[in-house]
Amino acid sequence: MITICRPLRYYLPRAQRGDLQRKLSTSPGLARHPSPSAHRWSHPPSSTIISDNDVASLASKSLHALSLADLVKHGRPPLPAPALFSSANFTLSLLPIRLAHRIQALRNLPFIVVSNPNISKIYNNYLHSLSTLLPYNHKTISNLQDEIKFTEVLADLVETHAHTIPTLARGFLECRKYINPTEVTRFLDGHLRARIGTRLIAEQHIALHMSSQPHSPPNPVEEQIPDQSASYIGVIDTALEPASIINSCGNFVSEICELKYGVRPTWIIDGEPDTTFAYVPVHLEYIITELLKNAFRATVESGRGHEPIIITIAAEPESQRGMPTSSTIESASPSGRDPTNPPIRPLQTSTPGVTIRIRDRGGGISPDVLPNIWSYSFTTFSDEDDLPPGSGNMDALNALSGTAGGGSSIAGLGYGLPLGRAYAEYFGGGIAVQSLYGWGSDVYLRLKGLGRLDI
């Protein structure tokens, strides 16, 4: 048994001070032989400490299945203080459990994988984030000071994990000899999906906090860009225009294309460009950027840079049948009875969504490659490009994930499609790819509307 102690620089949460024993409930085989307290467990080098007890007890709680109703149940901002507190407490009730589940999943990966500097960095990020939330674990947020501090913690969490994807990508790429692809896929599927939810919960509260600001003098809303924020509830835009997202992402990607290839592909939007629906704009931005990257790159590399990419936006017609009955509406919004802040009634089913088809003339996907397009770490680059020196791809991924500026490479680490699909599937949509090898590709992005938000 390995008994190396971890560095002692860590910060001990008050509650855990003096309790350095680690119970081994995460590993059933070992739990049968409880180790003496002297035997400490080695974790990858960490600057944070957190008791295994805490992780285990949190991870043993089941995850709350997140729904849109949860995110909007506190009402449309600006929120009055009590609603803001209730949002904070709701967020607090979810995040530690979610983080603990991720920590446990990371711990179950093979040792050699978690020892990888990149993966262990992510592991430590999770430990750190959980440790920052634990002090609130048995508290109820009921005053503005606590709420502001809590929001700062959330902001720190969101920032800490901003680079998770490229770091994990690199880590798994480096470890690809030591772990089989199905295991990686299973882990990443779970992890990336969980991450979407976790970030959404945190960002939602931050956004509600920012747009509510009951603590500051009463003129905040007017100072923000009013016409844009009017349709927002936290991070959800209730009148999102896919066409404008497509245009902004298209400009962005074509700029990278011009940098890399000297060609600027064009695109045409047809169908119903004026359509709007309720969705999380950052999710749509991510997906569209990934899909356009693929389409633009294929178009340019096949020498058809002059052929425009045709993007068709189809709006589901208002459903004539299967409209949820009023009882569904009632059950979906149990809270929010405040007369000044009327209830939001998210309809869980049958709300109009959109389908976006991206049709390029980039020659399609060869039948050899086609089965792999949904696997992580897959890149259409050749083997020697697999581990490009240092930062090239990282920069590009960061740039394309919108977290940092200035990327030069357009081909990422092969996470674009699977992660894009994870985002699309998060709210019940999906991505389908149809290749006409020798001609081009059609990509279908289906998004369910997040519900009708009638106020």
Next chain:
Amino acid sequence: MLRTCPQKAQWSLGLTRRAASCVGIRTSVGVPQVRRAHAPPPWRPAYSLDQWVAKEARPISLRQLMVFGRTLTESRLIGSANYVRTELPTRLAHRIRDMQTLPYVVVTNPHISQVYELYYKAFEGLRRLPEVKTLEDNERFCEKVGQSLQEHLTVIPKLAMGVLECRGLMGQADMDRFMNTILRSRISRRVIAEQHIALTETFHNPHHFPESPLREAEFVGEVLVKCNAKDVVTRCGQEVAALAQIAYGPSTLIPSINLSGHLHATFPYILSHIEYIIGELLRNSIQGIVERQKATPGPPTKPPPIEVTVCEAQQHVIIRVSDQGGGIPRDVLPHIWSFSKGPRSDSTLQNLNQVPKMAATLQELRVEGGKTTAPDPKSSTISKMDIATHNFRSSSPKSGVLMHDSSLASLSSRDPNLRLGMGLPLSRVYAEYWAGSLELHSLEGYGVDAFLQISKLGNKNEQLTMRASMDAV
């Protein structure tokens, strides 16, 4: 003309019964009546069937069909006859065993049990046929096989109705799997039987070839050696458009079809198969566009064209049919590939009742030479007939040979309003049979893209069973 047909009594009887059963199903009270009206198939000793079930089917490829038929000799023809002679009862036996393993209540359904009886009768007849040794033997054999093909013309609508009526009695997935297997097997039997009959015909008409225009010489038996996607789309498009024009009236604007891509791509294929698939896809597109147009208020404007793209790669030809017909409604989408389920099941069942009649009509037309007037101009079977006879070899006096594709033709030439709910699933069965695929993507509120992929080299064996199906016991 219909009245002179000796089968008429039989038909009307069958129709009345079917109509009754249809009513019965819709008002679930009537179900017992259906049961009483039709006795379940009799018990038969299983021994002879077991023997045949134990035999493996021997699949063939388009290329084998072609190469074999290209240099035709007497011994080859007789070899072909004996292949068909043993293969047909083997494949039938497998499907009979499939049906025997269905729940009892399903097989007692009048339609299913009729199919079961047809199959058993055919099996009993074919398994007893003596080995073919001479050309005269072969003549008799072809006659027997041709007769059997003819008797089985109504199997598809019968199966479809049976499956719909039994939709509550079995799991949807099991039912669809059964339907897929039995239809694929049916295609396979007809392919090898019709191929042999066509080869026999070719063999006996050696003067037929030199006189024929070049196009016709491109057939080896039933296989069109250089099937051109563009030609098929153009022809099916005209045909379906003409049918739609008649059905919807002259004031309706029928969408045009734009072709693009690799228009010179060719591949070996059985023409009636691809014509059926393309016909169904275009029919769906036109239907969607016309109905969408009707739903929009105001004067009719020129509808958006159907975009057909042909894409050729080393191994495949892919035909993409894109329309702006409004897409597939959410509630229908999950069921588009199912034979047995979907929100339109009831109307489908009613419509299916009309198909056997159409099959019979067409049958008579063909027997009488194909150029007679149709009894009802609205059904417009004539146009299909002309096209069919034109595109296939010129008609021959042998009725058995004339039967080739009529089961498909009756489906292809039906009124566009007659929704049978099986165009897509059956097209997929046809596509997958020669190792191709059919995919569909709906942009709800806008249109549908269908992708038909064809294995271009023709070297893939016929796909007799679905991967998941337990075949051959």
